[in-house]
Amino acid sequence: MRNDADRPTVSSADFARRFGQLRQMQDDEAIFVTHHGRATHVLTTVRHYTALQEGGSERPVDGAASPSLTDFADCLTIGVVLIDFDLRVLAINHVAQAQVDRTKDDLVGQRLFSAIPLLQGSLIETYVRRAVTSREPCSAELPSLFRADNWIRVDIHPFAHHLTILVHDITEDMKRHRLADARQSLREAIAVHDGIGYACVNIRGHIDRVEPTFCDMVRLSEERLQHVAMADLVPISHRVAFREALDQVLTGKGARTIDSALLSNDGAAVAVRVTIAELRGVYGNEGAIVLLTRQ
Secondary structure, three states: EEOOOOOOOEEHHHHHOHHHHOOOOOOEEEEEEOOOOEEEEEEEHHHHHHHHHHHEEEEEEEEOOOHHHHHHHHHHOOOEEEEOOEEEEEEOHHHHHHHHHOOOOHHHHOEEEHHHHHHOOOHHHHHHHHHHHOOOEEEEEEEEEEEEEOEEEEEEEEOOOEEEEEEEHHHHHHHHHHHHHHHHHHHHHHOOOOOOOEEEEEOEEEEEEEOOOHHHHHOOOHHOOOOOOOHOOHHHHHHHHHHHHHHHHHHOOOOEEEEEEOOOOOEEEEEEEEEEEEEEOOOOEEEEEEEEEEE
């Protein structure tokens, strides 16, 4: 008979009585022998058994990870190194090989720090040995030992029988963070300079954000300036030239500098030199920044 999983089964009580019938099975078929409803043994042919043994006889060589694990690591876009607790390399994916300028044939089965002398005495060795001893994961951001001016993040995860070392190239992230720090410093410098102001406008030319000096120039609070068309703050005599410059920037034709003026809330015109540059984000043009200096 067949059970609910649609596989042929026979109870242990019927097995002896039906053995003559059961032995006439197909070469690739297996019959599950049950005891009190639970499968305990499998009856199959010698040919099928031999085929199963031959198909499952491949084993990873000593000092290497299983093929499936290695294949998975090669699918990742970060460096992956697997080592045992004796610090011998079990597997290394293509990205990590490129990161350390070694091939897997140079490394698999070898002690990691002997095979890559540049790592000896480094912080990476310190963190790896600490993880081996404590069995606790750790992470660090470090300058790359193999590429000048590059940065990496190393994540070390101990498991039952090995450590996984993940190596991320974070050079671009570090550059962005440094650039962000420079931008913040520039904003702070502009904020304390009473002759320079700026406003950020969206792709329609409406104000999204202003800083205090700009507000002081036009005698209006930041709340009053939100969503106001930037061109409306320019006297009519300068408005056409300002709009042309802003449109050129917003259509990707590069930064522009013009002499112009701003209308303040008290009716006076403040002469300014205006520089307009495009604001670009991940998805393209997000508006422009308008920098003004008093004349």
